Structure formats: structure tokens, C-alpha cells
Amino acid sequence: MGCLFLCVAGVMAQGRKAICINEVMVQNDSNYVDDYGMHHAWIELFNSSFASVEISSMYLTNDKANPTMYPVPRMDVNTEIPPRQHVIFWADGEPNKGTFHINFTLEPGKDNWIGLYDADGKTLIDEVVIPASLTVGQSYARIEDGNKGKGETPAAEWSIRDGSDNGYITPSGNNIIIDKNAKIEMFKNDKSGAGLTILSMAVVFSSLFILCLLFYFVGRLFTKTATIRKTKEVADAGVDESVVTPDSGEEIAAVCMALHEHLNMHDNEDLVLTINKVKRSYSPWNSKIYSLREIPRK
Amino acid sequence: MNLGDFLGQNLSDFWSYTGFANATPEHFIMLAFGLLFIWLAIKHDFEPLLLVPIGFGILVGNIPFKIDAGAEIGIYEEGSVLNILYDGVSAGWYPPLIFLGIGAMTDFSALIANPKLMLIGAAAQFGIFGAYMVALALGFAPDQAGAIAIIGGADGPTAIFLSSKLAPNLMGAIAVSAYSYMALVPVIQPPIMRLLTTKNERLIKMKPARAVSQNEKIMFPIIGLLLTCFVVPSALPLLGMLFFGNLLRESGVTTRLAKTASNALNDIIVMLLGLTVGASTQASEFLTQDTIFIFFLGFIAFIIASMSGVLFVKLFNLFLPKSKKINPLIGNAGVSAVPMSARISNNMGLKYDPSNYLLMHAMGPNVAGVIGSAVAAGALLAFLG
Incomplete structure (x- = not known):
């Protein structure tokens, strides 16, 4: 407050x-x-x-x-x-x-x-x-x-x-x-629209270029920091440096996909036989069975 | 007055209020458009989340009624329910809420991992200004031309936001045009991409993007907001909400808020926005020569935007080492239209090389396009508003 x-x-x-x-x-x-x-x-x-x-x-x-x-x-x-x-x-x-x-x-x-x-x-x-x-x-x-x-x-x-x-x-x-709208009057002189195009594209490009530049350096900084930290961890743990750990993202993606498939294999639980007990809180007062029809499936 | 006269007069009055008595051929044309939108959405899956509400909104907005009855039915009658819902469009507060949802849904990792892809998102905004020049040539005033040209940003909320400020009278046509072409992206873009690229270029394989740390993801919306809005404060309503939504998502401590913004809130606003935009296309306001021009200009804008994205990548490749070349098939994704245009890049890439997945690479320019079109809208508002 x-x-x-x-x-x-x-x-x-x-x-x-x-x-x-x-x-x-x-x-x-x-x-x-x-x-x-x-x-x-x-x-x-x-x-x-x-x-x-x-x-x-x-x-x-x-x-x-x-x-x-x-x-x-x-x-x-x-x-x-x-x-x-x-x-x-x-x-x-x-x-x-x-x-x-x-x-x-x-x-x-x-x-x-x-x-x-x-x-x-x-x-x-x-x-x-x-x-x-x-x-x-x-x-x-x-x-x-x-x-x-x-x-x-x-x-x-x-x-x-x-x-x-x-x-x-x-x-x-x-x-x-x-x-009169002074801005509009001024742009009436820019009959072809080239002036506004140059100005606006300069604004768009410069905004995104600066953002791009900034994140290029931020990215480099973070990558470098991560590499140093990793090297230090490897050195502290005494692990053989020639063993490369998977960090490209592809392996991680594959593992995630496998887990996703495994965990969601019963996504249509109502339609498959399963040994899992399906629990639903039920009360005649909130039952929609009698009042609504099912949403059609395409 | 005997009973017969009484009944006759009242039935006659009643008849004068019905849709049948007030219908004009224009109403039926618009109703046919509404049905077409609904058909395209349900039968062909063309952006159903947008085209179903818009199509139904067109039906709602074009039910004929007695305009001078003062019954507070029409969307343009102050105090009517539709008019109250339409306030979010006319006052421009639905689009920033949509951007909040987009921000909460969007993963900017692809862009952070490969920041140079942002420039593709910038290049694709040429579509906006190409259309602006054509609109001026067709005789539109600069502010109207700017509002129409933003269709080239392929971003419905941005188009609505800008047109509500620069040309409120054209907003219905601009919004419907923008969403129609967004739905038609799978039809418009592939021929352009094929036309402008060689087979070798389509086969370029890009390196997988590096993993992006959580800290970088958190920094992105904060730095993005400060930087872009310092340059173009007029884009603050859109970019502020976009980056706010993204921070909710990436901070890791506001999951509930991010979920609400990206699901329930976004769905509610999409429904209301679609319905009211559709309803704003009342035949008397919509069926004009300007609308035809706007649809034509929207088409031009989409073509120029897609072309400039692809051509910019080709140009960019001239300066990049061989190992870092970009597949020009992701150039089209700079037009925003998230994630449809990125999906098109991916599908095209897979068509020519079944092992070449471009989706994550295309998401970079795709989300950069969202930022780029909002910045372009801000620039137009600053120059012409």
C-alpha cells in the first residue's frame, strides 16, 4: 500500500x-x-x-x-x-x-x-x-x-x-x-518517400546493429568465462582433458527428446490401456457430463 | 385503431428493424468474406487462432440493422458492448498485451547465440518502406501511407497499434489485410525464396548454435528494452511489454506470471482482438477503394519484405567466411509472422536436404523481425505521429 x-x-x-x-x-x-x-x-x-x-x-x-x-x-x-x-x-x-x-x-x-x-x-x-x-x-x-x-x-x-x-x-x-501537423507537412515535401525510408531504416538498422554488437561481445565474454571455469573444474577434479564432454547441444537435445517421448507416451491417457490409476475429483455438482457435449475432435 | 391495424403497424415496425429489411449487397459481400475466413481457418488450418475470431467478427459486424434506431448495437455506436470491447483496438491497448504474451512465449536463445541474425530482421523491414513509397504514389497522405505500410512488418498487433495512432479510419482494413497475409505466408513466401536462391545456397548447412546461459537470457530483455526504447521511445508500449513478458519467462522466478501471460491472458486478448477487428469491418466503412489499395499495398509489402530478407542474407554471405555462411532460406523469416515464416524456412530446407534443419536458425531473424517491426513502427510514429 x-x-x-x-x-x-x-x-x-x-x-x-x-x-x-x-x-x-x-x-x-x-x-x-x-x-x-x-x-x-x-x-x-x-x-x-x-x-x-x-x-x-x-x-x-x-x-x-x-x-x-x-x-x-x-x-x-x-x-x-x-x-x-x-x-x-x-x-x-x-x-x-x-x-x-x-x-x-x-x-x-x-x-x-x-x-x-x-x-x-x-x-x-x-x-x-x-x-x-x-x-x-x-x-x-x-x-x-x-x-x-x-x-x-x-x-x-x-x-x-x-x-x-x-x-x-x-x-x-x-x-x-x-x-496543421508540422511533421506531416514536412514529409509532404518527401514526395517519393525516400527520405523517410532512409531515416527509418537507419533507425531500425542502428538499433538492431548496436544490440547485435552488444550481444556479440556479451556472448564472447560468457563463452570465455565458461571455458575458464570449465578448465578450472577439470583441473581441480583431475579429469583427463582429452575426454570431451558433450556440450554442442545436439546430444542434450537427443536426451531431452527421448525423455519427452518416454514421459508423454501416454498423452491420450483416456484412450489407452494403462496400469496407472486415473484419479479425478468428482462431484455430481460439477459434472458436465449431463449438461455439455464433448468438444469435437478434428 | 382496431386490432388488425395495430398488429399490421407493429409488424411493419418490427420488419423495419430486421436484418432483412436493412440488408444491402455490401453486407452480403462482407458476410461472404467472413465465411471465407472461417472456411480457410477450419478447412486449411490457415492461422485458425486468428482467422476464426476475425471471420466470425466479420459476421458479427455485418449483421444488418437499423442504423438510426440508436439501439447501441453496432461497434461504432458509443456505449454498445462491441464498442466497449473495441476500445482495446481503437485506444491501442490490446496490441501491447499481445506483445506481453509473445514475449512470455518467445525464446530469444537463437538470436543471442548468433546475434548477427538480428540484421536480417532489420533488413526485412524494407518491406514496410517499399510499401510506404508505393502508397505515397497511390495518393495516400504520409501518415496514412505509414499506417498501411506497417503491414509489411507482418505483425498484426504492431499494425493495429500504429494504424490506431496514424490512421484510425483505415485500421479495420489494415488489420484484416495484415492478418490475411500472415495467414497466407505459406503461399506467398516459398516462390520468392525459390526465385531468389540457387540450389547450392539452399543446401548451406549452418553450424549448430552455441548453448546460451541463463544469465544471457535474463540480460537480453533488459538490455534490449533500454537500448531500443532509448532510440525509439514511441515503441515503448510494444517493446516494453515484449521484453517484460520475456523477462517473466527467463527470470526463472516468475513462472506463474509467464504462464498466465503466455496462455490465459494472451488467449483472452487474441479472442477479443480478433472478434472486434473483424466486427470493425462494417460494410459501409470497409468496402471502399482505399481497402482495395490497402490489400494491394499489403501484398506488395509482404513481397518486398520477404525479398529483402533473402537478398540481404545473400549480400551478407559475400562478407562471411565459408564456414560461417548463412542459408538464405532463413532470410524470409525476418518478416516476423512468428513462427510461421521460420517453419517455412525449415520446411524448404528439409525439402532440398532432409538432414538440414533450419528451424532454430530461422527463429533468430524471426524474433528479430518482431523487434525490428516494433522499432520501425516506433520510428514511423516518431516521424509522422
Whole structure:
């Protein structure tokens, strides 16, 4: 049970690392409306993994000194974010309105730090500083959903969206619209398929070649070790080395075959006369004689 | 409404739900295919463990019914029993379970004793990519072409696994095609083997393989998994289960698990997989021009795979000393289709020299073919998925 718990806990912790702050709007005058028909600042979280992630008991905060400011309530089925999906939290300071209404607000005209902490209230999962320059109706969004980058500056990962054609605002939607499979598009250039053939066969051959090479040396090592051990045994036992013991496998196979034939000569025991007593546990309750016919034999 | 009208209307309704009222010529064509599969399996022993469930599945899947009744009967109707069973195919979790059973059944000794035979298993995968090129020429998209081409791996579970990821709409045709040609291996391969080999080559006697220690057998699945899956992680579901099953077998301490994996579990999955794959060939989905192309491409793939295995051995022999030459009759076994293709090598060898038993030698490329086709599927998934 302990192992099971550790495994599950490990998986959960790993899953929660996939949650990230994905898009934020501080001054919302005409954009997305909440379930009460009101415009409020919003924070979008994104599950970048390919598995559902439960976010209850995680914390959202805008105060580094108070990482447990807003605990995401438990016992709400909507706090499980499906794979590659988003949820919106309304920064209206009115948590009594529901799970997704948090107990703090964002302040226009100044930098707003937002942090997302794991259930322990200590592990920082994600953070972002929303620049003070963000004006009414603008959002601050990751250029690519869920891409936390690898040490790049925020400028490389985030952009200011103003709702124009080049900077559309996408609450509860993907920040970047993927309408093509880039891999397939690339392989459309390989019209004859020769490129893929060369690549894939190289992969197949190299995998099996390395395995072949490895087991060639492993085999040699084991054969050599076996020979040394055998020589030592022969020397210890004082046996004449000119007497060769059968080790080709053929003799062993012949012996095995003879034994098999001998031991299985009565494989159709029901049909042959035998001196062996045939014992079967019987009860009228498990008798199938009266209910089933025999399986036909071809 | 009088009694006559009442009875008449209800009988009319009942009639509209029957198979007779909803049958189309396509249904009868598919039912005939199902019967053909069952006949081939029972009468001619062509892969009966596969063709009986698939053939019966074709019958099950092609019983005509009123599609718009919402009765949750058809395999493509969410919530129907068949649909629930079909999840193992569409979500791709039956094939890894089959691989678990294959791993628990397979003795890799022949391969470990003579590791160079692995390269034959790799060479035979040319069938996959030859078919891929032809599929592209026929106008299939790259991902569809990849899914169809995997038929050349001669490995049903791999074909189902890959097609469920790359081209789910073609999966029924691909699976049926793959299993059909696997059943026809004894018909397809011998003429190719005869055509590409000389009499002297067919008489080559190979040295008996050395005895393989238990430690080597235990090391093989562990090293095999680490190596192949580090190169192609996308093949992990298949190779992970294959090598896991093999470790259960070879470790010597999990005999019960190995027995369950190779017997009861494998049998259950084979039954469900065969039945649902067969049932997925509903006439409306199956009888299309694409299906004809897929069967044609599958045939091409099998031929190229068998040819490339045999030709690779011939090429390989040019670099080997006389005492270590390989009989090219085992080249066909690189296409997987365990153990049918290895048996064909053995039978062909015995035909030309009654004392030349090639079975154990052919098992090497045969099981290497299983690994090779899974790696090829992983590569296709990585490139096109």
C-alpha cells in the first residue's frame, strides 16, 4: 500500500508541474464575462500535459509573503483540468461566488506578480509578473500554450495581446492556433518517400546493429568465462582433458527428446490401456457430463 | 385503431428493424468474406487462432440493422458492448498485451547465440518502406501511407497499434489485410525464396548454435528494452511489454506470471482482438477503394519484405567466411509472422536436404523481425505521429 501511495503521489506531483499560468487580463471592460455576466480581471491556467490534472488544494496568490492566499476548493469536479485544456479564475475578490472566483484582485497600472503553488504551499509551480504597461482590454499571454521555456527571458515566452488580428485574446482557448501537423507537412515535401525510408531504416538498422554488437561481445565474454571455469573444474577434479564432454547441444537435445517421448507416451491417457490409476475429483455438482457435449475432435 | 391495424403497424415496425429489411449487397459481400475466413481457418488450418475470431467478427459486424434506431448495437455506436470491447483496438491497448504474451512465449536463445541474425530482421523491414513509397504514389497522405505500410512488418498487433495512432479510419482494413497475409505466408513466401536462391545456397548447412546461459537470457530483455526504447521511445508500449513478458519467462522466478501471460491472458486478448477487428469491418466503412489499395499495398509489402530478407542474407554471405555462411532460406523469416515464416524456412530446407534443419536458425531473424517491426513502427510514429 505504501508503495502504491508513493507511486500515486509521485504521479500527482509530476502532473501538477504541468499546470501553468497561461494568460492574464488585468483590466477587463468588454472582454470575457463571468457566470454572473460581469467583467473582471481573469487568470487562465493551462494543463500542458496529456493527462487530466486535479488542481484542488493548489494555491493562487499575488503576494510572495502569503503563498497560500487562495486555496482552490476541494470537492468540485470542475477543478480537474482535462489534457491540454484551460480553466479561468476570476480575480474579483469574491470567493463566495464559486470555486473559480478568487479572493484577491489585480491592480491596474502596476506590476502584478502572480504565483501558483502546489498543495504543500511551498513548492512554486509557476509565476509571472504582469507588466504595469498592460492597458484596458489587453492580455498578457504565453506565445505558445504551456511553453515554460528553458531559461529564456519572459519576453521570449510572453506577449501582450490587444485583440487585433495579430494579437487575439483567447480566454479558455489556445493562444496559438495549430491547424496543421508540422511533421506531416514536412514529409509532404518527401514526395517519393525516400527520405523517410532512409531515416527509418537507419533507425531500425542502428538499433538492431548496436544490440547485435552488444550481444556479440556479451556472448564472447560468457563463452570465455565458461571455458575458464570449465578448465578450472577439470583441473581441480583431475579429469583427463582429452575426454570431451558433450556440450554442442545436439546430444542434450537427443536426451531431452527421448525423455519427452518416454514421459508423454501416454498423452491420450483416456484412450489407452494403462496400469496407472486415473484419479479425478468428482462431484455430481460439477459434472458436465449431463449438461455439455464433448468438444469435437478434428 | 382496431386490432388488425395495430398488429399490421407493429409488424411493419418490427420488419423495419430486421436484418432483412436493412440488408444491402455490401453486407452480403462482407458476410461472404467472413465465411471465407472461417472456411480457410477450419478447412486449411490457415492461422485458425486468428482467422476464426476475425471471420466470425466479420459476421458479427455485418449483421444488418437499423442504423438510426440508436439501439447501441453496432461497434461504432458509443456505449454498445462491441464498442466497449473495441476500445482495446481503437485506444491501442490490446496490441501491447499481445506483445506481453509473445514475449512470455518467445525464446530469444537463437538470436543471442548468433546475434548477427538480428540484421536480417532489420533488413526485412524494407518491406514496410517499399510499401510506404508505393502508397505515397497511390495518393495516400504520409501518415496514412505509414499506417498501411506497417503491414509489411507482418505483425498484426504492431499494425493495429500504429494504424490506431496514424490512421484510425483505415485500421479495420489494415488489420484484416495484415492478418490475411500472415495467414497466407505459406503461399506467398516459398516462390520468392525459390526465385531468389540457387540450389547450392539452399543446401548451406549452418553450424549448430552455441548453448546460451541463463544469465544471457535474463540480460537480453533488459538490455534490449533500454537500448531500443532509448532510440525509439514511441515503441515503448510494444517493446516494453515484449521484453517484460520475456523477462517473466527467463527470470526463472516468475513462472506463474509467464504462464498466465503466455496462455490465459494472451488467449483472452487474441479472442477479443480478433472478434472486434473483424466486427470493425462494417460494410459501409470497409468496402471502399482505399481497402482495395490497402490489400494491394499489403501484398506488395509482404513481397518486398520477404525479398529483402533473402537478398540481404545473400549480400551478407559475400562478407562471411565459408564456414560461417548463412542459408538464405532463413532470410524470409525476418518478416516476423512468428513462427510461421521460420517453419517455412525449415520446411524448404528439409525439402532440398532432409538432414538440414533450419528451424532454430530461422527463429533468430524471426524474433528479430518482431523487434525490428516494433522499432520501425516506433520510428514511423516518431516521424509522422
